[in-house]
Amino acid sequence: MRIAEISLPAVRHNVRRIKELSGGQVIVVVKADGYGHGAAIIAQAAMDGGATMLATADLEESLRLREAGVEVPLLCWLHGPRTDFGAAIEHRIELGVNNLAQLDAIAEAARAAGLQATVQLKVDTGLSRNGIQPSDWDVVFARAAELVAEGTISVRGIFSHLANAGADADRAQAANFDEAIALLAAHGVEPEMRHLAASAATLSSPHLHYDTVRIGVAAYGLSPLADKTSAQLGLVPAMTLKSEIVALRGVPAGTGVSYGYNHVCETATTLALVPMGYADGMPRALNGSGAWVTVAGEHRPIVGRIGMDQFIVDVGPLAGRLELGEPVVLFGDPERGAPPVEIWAGLMRTINYEIIVGIGPRVLRVPVEEPLAPDAVEPDEAIAEPVRSDA
Ligand SMILES: *Cc1c(COP(=O)(O)O)cnc(C)c1O
Numbered sequence: 001m002r003i004a005e006i007s008l009p010a011v012r013h014n015v016r017r018i019k020e021l022s023g024g025q026v027i028v029v030v031k032a033d034g035y036g037h038g039a040a041i042i043a044q045a046a047m048d049g050g051a052t053m054l055a056t057a058d059l060e061e062s063l064r065l066r067e068a069g070v071e072v073p074l075l076c077w078l079h080g081p082r083t084d085f086g087a088a089i090e091h092r093i094e095l096g097v098n099n100l101a102q103l104d105a106i107a108e109a110a111r112a113a114g115l116q117a118t119v120q121l122k123v124d125t126g127l128s129r130n131g132i133q134p135s136d137w138d139v140v141f142a143r144a145a146e147l148v149a150e151g152t153i154s155v156r157g158i159f160s161h162l163a164n165a166g167a168d169a170d171r172a173q174a175a176n177f178d179e180a181i182a183l184l185a186a187h188g189v190e191p192e193m194r195h196l197a198a199s200a201a202t203l204s205s206p207h208l209h210y211d212t213v214r215i216g217v218a219a220y221g222l223s224p225l226a227d228k229t230s231a232q233l234g235l236v237p238a239m240t241l242k243s244e245i246v247a248l249r250g251v252p253a254g255t256g257v258s259y260g261y262n263h264v265c266e267t268a269t270t271l272a273l274v275p276m277g278y279a280d281g282m283p284r285a286l287n288g289s290g291a292w293v294t295v296a297g298e299h300r301p302i303v304g305r306i307g308m309d310q311f312i313v314d315v316g317p318l319a320g321r322l323e324l325g326e327p328v329v330l331f332g333d334p335e336r337g338a339p340p341v342e343i344w345a346g347l348m349r350t351i352n353y354e355i356i357v358g359i360g361p362r363v364l365r366v367p368v369e370e371p372l373a374p375d376a377v378e379p380d381e382a383i384a385e386p387v388r389s390d391a
Helices: 008-022 031-035 039-048 059-067 085-090 100-113 134-149 167-186 199-204 316-321 341-347 352-357
Strands: 003-007 025-029 053-056 074-076 093-097 117-122 153-159 193-195 212-215 239-244 247-251 269-274 292-295 298-303 311-314 327-331 364-368
Touching: 003 008, 008 025, 008 039, 008 199, 008 212, 025 193, 031 039, 031 059, 031 352, 039 053, 039 059, 039 364, 053 059, 059 074, 059 085, 059 093, 085 093, 085 100, 085 117, 093 100, 093 153, 100 117, 100 134, 100 153, 117 134, 134 153, 134 167, 153 167, 153 212, 193 212, 199 212, 269 316, 298 316, 327 341, 341 352
Parallel strands: 003 364, 025 053, 025 212, 053 074, 074 093, 093 117, 117 153, 153 193
Antiparallel strands: 003 239, 239 327, 247 269, 269 311, 292 298, 292 327, 298 311
């Protein structure tokens, strides 16, 4: 049994919380299969929490959601030279536009389909990654205005993405964004959605909210801020990664454990085998790092090398209380006693994003409706600088 339980009440709570905080519309980003949670599972919960639309990076991800029967508004923005904009238009998927060639290709596809394409103009305000470059704004906005006038496209939004390089850099990007909005308006186009903030800026910088925010990790209940926990931000982690004990053995002192014997039991103890490994997104480099899991409500250490399919927990003091099938929690909501995913992220010198998105395909995503704790999360008023987000 390898399960990622996905708490739908947590997702709804997180989206509602962000909506209250920002006071505007919320786009929930479900790229990379909903940050590893299962995009189709997240879709309805996010909409129920008050999201206006969902977004993916690639069109393929959005099309997969349509195939799964998800009919809500979708936006995608990362296109290659051969992206099939016709398929997007037919499936009513909104397209982020990053350059003139994309705009023209979208217009051509719309004419061919006999349908109007809905686009959102993505402008580069300083991330230097994607988006219309400032030197091209005028030309692209002029073309967009023409295409709007002839009815080929409608422009629902203008957006950009922050580099999270500090408050000054944020302010500079916001000033550039304001300039782009003004220039677009000068061309007679005033879209209904303007969005710059992802989770970090949404949670730390109200002046960057505009009328819409575009959040990923916060919807899943995780903190994008290095110095704030989920609970401090009023968020509830949605994923609980779980498995079970499938073998138990008492061993004498001096027993070597798993490949390479890099762990040797100092005393006689009991070892529990858990069928989850690096194929499931459990980093092999956690080996010997002090990472722990929860078994029967207790913190117990992972010992020995992590295999592709399995790892071992020293359950010594609990031995008499355990049977095969006993649940093992790898990470989840620390307010409910689970190890926070940030422990693995910290040990691996990465961010919580990378751990959740790396949970492998063998792990079954199971939506759960278990209600949240009634006192779930009184958020901290004090809010910090974003320093960690980099999706
Ligand atoms: C991934 C992504 C987001 C969401 O980022 P979070 O930090 O998870 O909120 C928002 N906008 C763009 C363009 C992204 O690529």
